[in-house]
Amino acid sequence: AQKITQTQPGMxxxxxEAVTLDCTYDTxxxxxxxxxxxxxxxxxxxxxxxxxxxxxxxxxxxxxxLNFQKARKSANLVISASQLGDSAMYxxxxxxxxxxxxxxxxxxxxxxx
Amino acid sequence: xxxxxxxxxxxxxxxxxxVTLSCSPISGHRSVSWYQQTPGQGLQxxxxxxxxxxRNKGNFPGRFSGRQFSNSRSEMNVSTLELGDSALYxxxxxxxxxxxxxxxxxxxxxxxxx
Numbered sequence: 645a646q647k648i649t650q651t652q653p654g655m656x657x658x659x660x661e662a663v664t665l666d667c668t669y670d671t672x673x674x675x676x677x678x679x680x681x682x683x684x685x686x687x688x689x690x691x692x693x694x695x696x697x698x699x700x701x702x703x704x705x706x707x708x709x710l711n712f713q714k715a716r717k718s719a720n721l722v723i724s725a726s727q728l729g730d731s732a733m734y735x736x737x738x739x740x741x742x743x744x745x746x747x748x749x750x751x752x753x754x755x756x757x
Numbered sequence: 758x759x760x761x762x763x764x765x766x767x768x769x770x771x772x773x774x775x776v777t778l779s780c781s782p783i784s785g786h787r788s789v790s791w792y793q794q795t796p797g798q799g800l801q802x803x804x805x806x807x808x809x810x811x812r813n814k815g816n817f818p819g820r821f822s823g824r825q826f827s828n829s830r831s832e833m834n835v836s837t838l839e840l841g842d843s844a845l846y847x848x849x850x851x852x853x854x855x856x857x858x859x860x861x862x863x864x865x866x867x868x869x870x871x
Contacts, residue, residue, distance in 0.1 A: 662758040679859060689862035744813055745790065745860060752823055
């Protein structure tokens, strides 16, 4: 079974600054995928970025980058140049060999003007 | 390309009733997964269907069931509703099984059990 840990329940960030959201995971699978999702107050889960366990380079999607440290089982999300529209709940998730997507508890990000 | 759609968006039921939620995946996607989201338990995996077959199941009682049709559309049924079933139910689709396939979520159905 996989376990995803997000230790930051809530964070405040100033507009235009960068913010790092922590995520650690625990799995015995050799092959797995790591995902980050954004959930605005409307409830819809929006896919942000993906990192495969065998990918050597950190994933990047626009202002989102994933800082993947496999040995530490860490997959932190970095949001650069924060915007007011980035205010939302962010979930780290992992899918292993059982194909189940396991989520962390989430981190609420509030961007201040 | 249209995204994942879920109907209805909101639902109010009373204890003991049963409910059916519907999910239409992205065109061409063959895998549909269901999740329950509550403030207390967070996001929990219910089940996954691929090519009309249940491939995976989470730790939920038998009151929770689902199915997938030949066009990949999926339904989820909850019988004998309990107050604790009040939640946001999210459906997600992906093109295939496998840990490397990202899942795209629908807007969810918010179920309230009175």
